[in-house]
Amino acid sequence: MTIQKPALLQLLPFSIPEAGDRLRAHFDVIEAWTSPDRETAISGRENDILAMTTSALTTTPAALIDRMPNLRAICSFGVGYDSIDVKHAQQKGIQVSNTPDILNDCVADIAFGLLLAAARRLGHGDRYVRDGLWGGDTAFPLGVRASGKKLGIVGLGRIGAAIARRASGFDMDVRYHNRNPRPDSSLVYEPSLRDLARWSDFLVIATVGGPSTRHMINKEVLEALGPKGIIVNIARGSVIDEAALVDALVAGRLGGAGLDVYEDEPRVPDALKALDNVVLVPHIASATAETRRAMAELVLKNVEAFATQGTVLTAVPPL
16 A cells, blocks of 8 residues: 655755655655746645745745645755745744755855955956956056955854954954844954944945845945945845945945845846946855755755654754
8 A cells, every 4th residue: 555645845956866866755745846836836735735845045925834734844945044934934833944054154255255356356357358458548446455454244143253264364353243242252242333334344244134134234334334345245135225235336435345145136236237346246155066065965854854753953943
């Protein structure tokens, strides 16, 4: 007699070749990413679904969660979970997991890459050479030094701490802003975000996304950073008031920016694309083969732990 497996709703594919077999070992997998839309994929299977795989960038709202009355686990690919209604899920007794720690180093690396690229105008320099301007009448502008400068970090979590460690190799003076000071850190805590921006030469955004941090980097903070300051964002696009950022850069009230994330991805304001003091990359902070494989592996391990033990390994704390 064939035993009916519970269903798992898979909202996105995995890069690990064996992922499908590992998921199917425990679940009847509904590959929603191959269907025209979620409604089509779920239709008629709502009561069968016990688990779901999603991602930090895949919208997982309360309305979707409520479609599946027997859902008990949501396993997400990514460290952030502002795209998932975690509080609603937890209130319904649904476990939610993410993939913390694995991507810390790669995200910190890209933060410093953006910082250096913006400071030394690397993107501009690349275009300058490709366009055949080197050796012509158009002089390439001077950049600014990064070594020995003042670095402000907004959000001293795991990734923020990794960024601070890298800053020590550049002999930078580092301060940070959090909701509360970290007793385990020897870095100087700045309770005022505006004061931190005013002090900083570079301001790196590494805080969580979501409603609690939406537009915390506003016009006042950007102007405090000033015409010589450079901002780097590897957190979420929603943390910065993008319209205010564009205005400050165009008007020369902000010195430059290195951006991995945007308010309305994948749409990026044309005004940003036109600026030579801005470096733009397509949300690739964790996009290395090693890190993406490790993230996928942890999602699969969370699914397998839930299937065999009833508990995910890296549960998001109660909100």
